Amino acid sequence: MGSPGGWWGRKSTPAKVETYTRWSLYFIALSEPTVIGVTAFGHLDARAGLLLMLPVAGHVALAVVTASRALDWTCGRRPQPLRLLWTLGAATAALAVAALALAHHGSGGDATATVLGTVFGVTLCYGVGLMALAVKDRRRVVWLVGGFGAGAGLVTWALGMPALTALSTIALVTAAGGFFAATSGFSIWLLKAVYALDEAHETRARLAVAEERLRFGRDLHDVMGRNLAVIALKSELAVQLARRERPEAVEQMIEVQRIAQESQREVRDVVRGYRRADLEAELSGARGVLRAAGIDC
Template sequence: MRRPSHWWRGKSTLAKVETYTRWSFHFFPVVEIAAIGLPVFGQVGAGFAVWLVLPLCAHAVLCGVTASRSLDWTRGTREQPVRLLVGLGAASALLGTFAIGLVEHGPGGKDTAAAAVPLCVGVLVFGTGTLALGIRGRLRVLGIVFGFAAYTGVMAVALGLDGRAALGTAFAVLLGGGGLTFTSVFSVWLLDAVYELDAARETRTRLAVAEERLRFGRDLHDVMGRNLAVIALKSELAVQLARRERPEAVDQMIEVQRIAGESQREVRAVVRGYREADLGAELSGAQGVLTAAGVDCSVTGSATGLPPAVQSALGWVVREATTNVLRHGDARRCRVTLAPSRDHVVLTVENDGAERASQERAGGHGAPGSGSGLAGLRERLAAVAGTLEAGPVDGGLFRVVAEVPLPPASSSSAPPSDTVSRSVSEEVTP
C-alpha cells in the first residue's frame, strides 16, 4: 500500500493544485459541522440539539456535493449543476429563516438564541461561498452575497428581532459570506490559471518542434532546389542531343551524374548536421526548457575544447535526460555537471524525481533507465568508447552519468573544469 507521501509526490504539479483545491472545499462541511453544530450541544438540551444539528449536517453534505459538481463544471467535465445550486440556495434560506425564528419563538429563551444566531449566520455564509463556485460573473456573485445579507435582515425584522440585532445578523452574513465567496472565486481563478499555463507550455513545445521542422525543410529546399532544377534541365538537353545522335549527350549525362552525387553528399551533410548535437547548445537549451517547465536547473562546466564527436555524443545524453525529466516526472531541481579532465570527461545529470520514476515503473509506464532512449545513448557513447550509468540514488535522486575518454591530442587541450554556474528558478523526472 502506498504511503500518503508517495501518493502526493506521485502527482504532477497540476494534479497537486487541483487536489488541494478540491479537498479544501470538501473539508468545509467538516468545518461547518464542527464550528456550528457541536457547540449547540453545550447550549441547549441534547434532544433539541439533535433536531438542530441534523438539518445542519444535511446542509453541509449538500454544500460538499455542490462544490464537487461545481468544480467538475469548472474543469469542463460536467454540465453546470443548476438544480443543486438552486436546491442549496433554497435550503440555506429556509434553514436560516428557521434559525432566526428560533431566536424569538423557540424554546429555551437566551440559550436557544445563543445557538440559533450562529446557526443562521453559518448556514448562510457556507451556502453563499459554495454557490459562488458554480456561478460566473462578478455581478451575479455580488448579487448572491448582498441578496442573502438583505434577506437575513428583512426576515430577522419580520420574525420579531429588533433593528440592531437584525442589522448585526445581516452584517455578519455579508462579511462572512463575502469572505468565503472571495476565497471560492479566487480558488477557481487560480485553478484555471494553472491549467492555462500548462496548456501554454504544451503549445510552446509544439511550436518549437514545428519551427525546427520548418528549419530542416528550408535547409533541404536550399540544398536540393537548385541542383534538381539543373538536373532536370541537363537531362532534357541530353534527351534532345541523344535524339539527334549528338555525342555531347554523353557529356551532359556525365554532368547530371556529377550533380546528383554532389546533391547526395550535400543532403547527407544537412542530415548529419541536423542529427549531431552540439553540447554547448544542448546545455543551454536544457536549462531554458527545464526552467520554463518550473524546474530549478543549474548547469556547471564548459564544453570548450572537447572533440566534436565527444560533444555530439554527450549532447545527445543531455537531450535525452532532459526529455526524460519533462516526460516522466515532477522534478523540482535538476543539476547538470560537465567535468573534463586530462584523459576523460564526465557528464552528470541529476534530479530529485527518482521516487516518481519508480512509481511509473510499478504502474507499467516504463522506466527511464530501461527504455529505448537510454539504450540508444549507450550505442552512441560506445562509438566513442564511452559508458553510461543511470538509476536512482540515495536521497530520492535520479542520476545519469556519462563518461567518455579523450584522445591524447584533445586531452592536452581540454580545459580545466572551469565552472560557470547559472541557477534560474521560475515552474518533471525520468
C-alpha cells in the same frame, strides 16, 4: 500497488492544483458542522445536539456535492449545476430562517438561542460562499452575497428584533459571506489560470513542432529544388551529347553523379538539423544551375 507519493507524482501540475483546490473547499465545507457542533455540544445535551446536527449534516452534504459539481463545471467536464445551486440556496435560506425563528420564539432558553443563532449565521455564510463556486459572473456573486445579507436582515426585523440588530445582521452576513465568496472566487481564478498556463505551454510546444516542420520543408525544398534542376539540365545535356557521340557526355553524367551524392549529404544534414545557410555555397549552386542552362555568370 503504487504508493500515494507515486499517485501524486504521476499527476500533472494542473491536476495537482485541482486536487488541492477541491479538497480545500471540501474541508471548508466540513468545517461548518465543526463550528456548529462545538457550540451545540457546549450548550446542549448530547441528544439535542445530535438532533440539531442532522439538518446541518444534510446542508453540508449538499454543499459538498455542489462544490464538486461546480469544480467539474469550471474544468469543462459538466454543465453548470443550476439545479444544485438553487437547491443549496433554498436549503440554506430555509435552515437559517428556521433556526432564527426557533431562537426568537422557542422556549429552550438562552443556551438554545445561542446555538440556533450560530446555526443561522454559519449556515448563511458557508452556504453563500460555496454557492459562489457555481456562479460565473462576479456581479451576480455580489448580488448573491448582498441578497442573502439583506434577506437575513429583513427576516430578523420581521421576527420582531430591533432595527439595529437587523442592520448588524446585514453587515455580519454580508461581510462573512463576502469573505467566503471571495475565497471561492480566488480558488476558481487560480485553477483557471493554471489550466490556461498549461494550455499555453502545450500551444507553444505545438508551434515549435510546426515551426520545425516548416524549417525542414523549406530547407528540403531549397536543397532538392536547386539540385534536381541542375541534374535535370545536365542529364538533358548529356543525352544530347550522347546522341551526337560527343565524349563530353561522360563528363556531364559524372557531374550528375556528383550532384546526386551531394544532394544525399545535404538531405541528411537537413534531417539532422545541421544544415546552415552559407552564402558561398548558395552562390556556387546558383552558378551551377546557370551554367547548366548555358548562361555565363
